[in-house]
Amino acid sequence: MPSTEHPNKVRVLAVDDDADILDTYRAILEPRGIVFTAAETLDEGLRLAATRPFDVCLLDRNIGHDLGTDAVPGIKEHAPGLRIIMATANRDTEAAMEALRLGIHDYLVKPFSPEQLRIAVARQAEARQLSTRVEVLEQQVASTPSDDLDSESPAMREAIAVARRVAGTGANVLILGESGTGKNVMARAIHRWSQRADANFVTVNCPSLNADLLENELFGHRKGAFSGAIDSTDGRVAQADGGSLFMDEIGEFPLSLQPKLLRFIQDKEYERVGDPVSRQADVRLIAATNRDLKRMSEGGEFRQDLYYRLDVVSLVLPSLRDRREDIVPLARGFVQRFAGEYGCPARSLSDAAERALLAYPWPGNVRELQNVIERAVILCADEKLDAGHMNIDASSGMPAADGNATATSAAVGGEVSLEQLERAHIEAVLARCATLDAAAQTLGIDASTLYRKRKSYGLS
Template identity: 45%
Template sequence: MNIDKSILIIDDEENIRKYLGRAMAKDGFDVFTAEYGKEGLNLLVRKHIDIVLLDLNLPDINGLDVLKEIKEVDVQSIIIIITAYGDITSAVEAMRLGAYDYLTKPFDIEDIKIVINKAFKIIGLEDRIEGLQRQVDRFKDGELITRSKKMNDLLEFVERISKASTTVMIYGETGTGKELIADLIHKKSPRTSKPFVPIDCTSLPENLLESELFGHEKGAFTGAVGVKKGLFQVANEGTVFLDEIGELPLTLQAKILRVLETKSFRRVGGERYLEADVRIVAATNRNLKQLIEEERFRSDLFYRLNVVPIYLPSLRDRKEDIFPLIEYFVQLFNKKIGRNISNVSNQALKVLIDYDWPGNIRELKNVIEHMVITSKGNIIGMRNLPTEIRDIDKDVSFRSDHLIENDSEILPDYRKTKRDLIEGFERNYLKRLLEKNDWNISQSAREIKMHRSSFQRLARKHGLQRS
């Protein structure tokens, strides 16, 4: 489907309006320009504009006030801030108020095009209104909060497949919200009035886990003083969620396979087969195909479970969701702990958005809880950040400051300095990614959606190899 794209440039510098206008027109945008904030607002009252490039320093109205009014006039417009190099604080404040991103002057036209194209992909202009309504319906009572196009597409897929009783396999790193997705599948299914029973396959030793799953008869083992219902029986006509199924012992994998094939099971110590009318949703953070090769996971069970695979993105792949999640968790812990945090400092917010979140949403939730608990006032800031996150920010600042010495009158070459910074980031990022994945190049390349050969070439370029 072709989308008519419109852009409004609000900037008091005529040369910037013309420069950006020509470039955007070449890219197929319907271009509008305004020298003053009020002029831009008047246009937005009459016409919906997809993208607004907004300079914060306008002659008639403060850019932040223009931003607030745009959000009242047309909440669907995507606002990208243009700001002077030294005014990052205002840009971060603008993002808090609803701006999508910011660019500092002087900027390269290619940088603007990248941000705009990313904004179109993320927001999903084709079905914005319908998508927003569906999002309200989905998330009004849970932590499934997202602005991400990737996540919204995934959640629409979840709604479609929930109606059937097909088995579902959810893949995702630790902390990405696999149980929340499983619960959503249950809530959207015809089984919603019946139990949703989550089972952590890592929580118990094999003998106890079998009893927990299938129940036991009286006298089945020492301590079995009576008949116990297993979770499959408790979940009758509902949904069983098998979390971290990659950790399930092979003997129990065979019994789960039988449930899928025959819809029946036996209690530990029992002879009679009981009916298992349940939908099974499983999840893992492991590579099950690799476990099959290592003979630690049954291939027949894999194919039974993997009828509908769902791949959950990590938080670092949906950074636009970090700010709304921070807002949600601050309010959550305000209520739980009895605090009244009203704000996050700009500096702390920037660190939280820039951080990679290896523990994903769960780690973010824990960090915000820590910050709310340790705050003395109604604003949480840098001093409330856990040490390990604060130290990462210091390390980045240290390296940047030493490339551009503050007391030097002679600035280093711009292109070389920029290249050095980017290469330093690239090397450190790839090294951390490889270490996280035990130096598995294929898995690391997949995580950042890069061809294996390209990833290998970058790793060689930076001299990265297992020590």
């Protein structure tokens, strides 16, 4: 159960019938920022473990006439993730082995030094946090197709329906949509719904590398192919053999390298850098872009034959402002996800917060909404997120002709173009953030995409 107090601090429960020992534990641990709670009886310790969240339990082996080991099953039943350290004056190896067999995680023999105690607590607290993080990630992975792709929007539902139909065909898929609309999530869902679900899903981020590095990343290299190539290396294509290769932002793929990609798509053959031997890989290609590939191909910025090979089946993901019925349900889901992940108290949205979310234009789409909610959950000390926690300005991204229209009026009245909206919002975020990386994170796009948009809009 996540804590509603001290969410980022280690919480220790100590159970011992000796008040002096408990005071000593407190004096050793509290200066390290640990939240310390003491119990002088097993019954009190069991009650606290069952009703309050702790990371580590320091349990004495002998508590009055009771054995601390007798409480272990009860602790594990009521607080299954709690890490238990047994403290005892008994140096008997068999006693230590019995404690470990019961599920106790560590064993300290008295007298032990303050440093031994601190190390033992730190080790078990780290194990507890890692276990919690793994559980959260597993839940996120398991819920991605149903949670992040649930929608009340007709346009989004149609895209999901097409994706499900095409998933089992093996055809190449081109996912179109603005930055942050969930193209990566859709690509992973297509892979999960396909017959290749048990094989690898491999991602290539096209804007992140220049042509030479991208060729090496994609196809691998032979030993000695270039300075520093001390071993032969497989590329992403080989890693994806039998599975799916997701090429994110394919519109940024270098024109000079496109013939090699085209050949691989056509023939399923490729060569590693510096290697004349042709290799084969059975890969299902899923590509995504926020750019107009058709226009680019007509203008010579992207090969037409490659475009047609990619565009066997295309899916268009609507922007978040075009699926407004999904904004609040998505936000509620993100609140639950991040509250669980970070152990924060926030569990719901106030009416004012929901109105603020609906009034905002979301140029960064679902990714920006996710980032805004994640930040709000981390910084909120209350159980309910309010509008002030959102850190969004509904008017910043929607200037009307006179420069003073609200987000809602512009969205409804259509007084500005999408490019004007995006330019104004990017300019506002750049002015607010200290670095380009911070601005990109706020906008829900990668730094290379932000760089290109700044250049396109003439923003310094």
